[in-house]
Amino acid sequence: MRPLRLVWIYPDLLSTYGDRGNLLMLERRARLRGLPVEVTEVNSDQPVPRDGDIYLMGGGEDLPQTLATRRLQADGGLHEAANRGAVVFAVCAGYQVLGMEFGGTDGAQVPGLGLLDIRSGRGERRAVGEIVADVDPALNVPRLTGFENHQGVTRLGPQARPLARTTLGTGNGDGTEGAYAGRVLGTYLHGPALVRNPGLADLLLH
Known part of the structure; x- marks a missing residue:
């Protein structure tokens, strides 16, 4: 059986508030299912593998965020992986x-x-503090909890759907939290998100 390939992108730039826990949680839950797992941590001076199954990115400060974006644009690996159907969280x-x-x-x-x-x-x-949000029913994931610490306000376009709707906290700033389209999913939740919400981790593993 080919191992499940988890790729942690740029932990040297994007890994605040314990977001590496998302990688550990996915690895743990995959192994509980009897799945072999291969973990690759890719720093910003390394090429992003094209053949991963699930790609993970964490939070970061403004300058590292901009630097990470420019390097990912130049590298092209994450685009290529997403275009062939890999999961991105x-x-x-x-x-x-x-x-x-x-x-x-x-x-x-x-x-x-x-x-x-x-x-x-x-x-x-x-926005700083606990956040609670009810997930889009189409995803069949229980209510989310997490911790947010950001000043971002995010508007969704027609090609993205809200991941959840907030009952406590700020999220995107308009009553919604996060967004997804196909197998690409993003959220403001730290905690880490997948440790506090194993149902969301299982969604990514499906």
């Missing part, structure tokens, strides 16, 4: 990177990877 800054654009350090918009039809900017207030 990104948190906070990584979530914004997947979109069409996000707010940079000087307030100017930075072009994103374009893997999700979302646009992010900088809100007036920082």
Whole structure:
């Protein structure tokens, strides 16, 4: 049996608030199913493998976020993997990177990877604290809980669906939290998200 290939993208730039726990949780739950797992951690000076099954990105500060985006654009590996149907899961800054654009350090918009039809900017207030959100019923995942710490405001375009609707906390800033399209999914939830929400981890493993 070919191992499940998990790829952790740029932990040297995007790995705040314990987001590496998402990788550990996926590896653990896959092994509980009897699946062999191969984990690859790719730093920003290394090429992104094209043959992964699930790609993970965490949060980060503004400058590392912009640097990571430019290197991923130049590398092209994540685009190629997503286009062939790999799963992509990104948190906070990584979530914004997947979109069409996000707010940079000087307030100017930075072009994103374009893997999700979302646009992010900088809100007036920082969202810090617990978040609770009810997942899109189509995904059949229990209510999400997590921790958010961001100043992002994210608008979804017609090609993206909200991952969930908030009952507590800020999320995207409009009553929704996260977004997904096909097998590409992003969220503002730390915690880490997949440790606090094993149903979401299982969704990614399907």
